[in-house]
Amino acid sequence: MRAIQITEFGGPEVLTPVEIPEPVAGPGELLVEVSRAGVNYADTHQAEDSYLSRSALPLVPGGEVVGRASDGRRVVGLTGGGGGYAEWAVLPTATAWEVPDTVDDLSALSMVIQGATAWVLLRRSVHMARGDSVVVHAAAGGVGTIAVQLAKAWGAGRVIATASSKEKRDLALELGADVAVDAGVDDMKSALIEANGGKRVDVVLEMTGGRVTDDSLKALAPFGRLAFYGMASRELPSPIQPANLMSHSTTIAGMWLAHVFRLPGDVMRTALEELFGLVTEGRLRVIPGGEYPLSEARRAHEDMRARRTTGKLVLDPTR
Known part of the structure; x- marks a missing residue:
């Protein structure tokens, strides 16, 4: 499958398009065909290994995706450490949430982080x-x-x-x-x-x-x-x-x-249900920040770090 991989830590220049095997979902995981992957400031820190949690190489960056799970459900979720900048990604079932039909991919990604x-x-x-x-x-x-x-x-x-x-x-x-x-x-x-x-x-x-x-x-x-x-x-x-x-x-x-996942109760589910509701009602507007081909992940990071963007940035794995 097509993916972005990091083999050395650094700036946007270390984001390299590659072909790698598809991931395999284990117990308690979902395999998701990614329709869009979110781009976040945390990803730029992950690329240079300056994030709160350390990363190991080689690494496929990206912490959030939306797409279709292997069981047919449309889900948005957190990858738990990377793997989002790809055509397929694995999500822990604990950090995957169903997306209402009234919420589009961009809005779903915007809400989850x-x-x-x-x-x-x-x-x-x-x-x-x-x-x-x-x-x-x-x-x-x-x-x-x-x-x-x-x-x-x-x-x-x-x-x-x-x-x-x-x-x-x-x-x-x-x-x-x-x-x-x-x-x-x-x-x-x-x-x-x-x-x-x-x-x-x-x-x-x-x-x-x-x-x-x-x-x-x-x-x-x-x-x-x-x-x-x-x-x-x-x-x-x-x-x-x-x-x-x-x-x-x-x-x-x-x-x-x-x-948040260490707190009692399902805080994320509570937050997402309220946020998805506001989006559906038209009371919460998502600002598109730019959609980049997966192959241009480097440009997305460059634009974000240079403050040339507004709103939510996403990658399209089909391009």
Whole structure:
């Protein structure tokens, strides 16, 4: 079968189209003919072996696929470590969910990682309350576009989006953000406070790192919450001092979606059922970020890392 394989860690240049044998499903697994594979920031970290979980070579990257299982069901799921950038993939049955006919492939893929991430961040990491001011960094990205819409739908008092271009900021406003801030401003703290009518903000969803994290923390109101779920800039924020947290009663949360499966109850199923319902009702809009042939996975990673994309990126294994 056609696949993308990594034989050495590095940047997008290590993504190589190859022909390899089809995978074989074992006990507790499903073999899926992939109709679309999702592309995520986590995949770029996996390619350079800088992700939270380490990878072994050779590796077929890709953590999410949608397609038709060998038993005929249409499913979306998480591969559990790679294998998604291919014509066929194996999913653990515990991380595969049936897709309603009312939800297309793009929307299904958008919900299983980006949608669930936004849901968990708002529901569990920051415990967003009605009336909270919510900052969504990278608001034109896969998680950001959904987080803006969910925060608005769930009663945020003010949704403040940040993005790197006018087009991306306009998109965030179209999706429901009350104000959009240039991600490249020199003083993000002041920009966020100004965007919130001169008041410090209650909630920040942050995946950039470095100065953006530092300034966002400084912009939080007493009992403000920041949830950190990525580091796209590859820049570390300043060390956190406990005294600084106490001075504003600040809460900082880290979130990695993999840990959701350790929680009691089927949190992912709960999240996906609500998200699929919102998509079906037309209350949650998925932004296409670009569909690339499987053979051009390298270009997809290049575009994502260069911030040339918005919304959800997918690979088409038939090309």
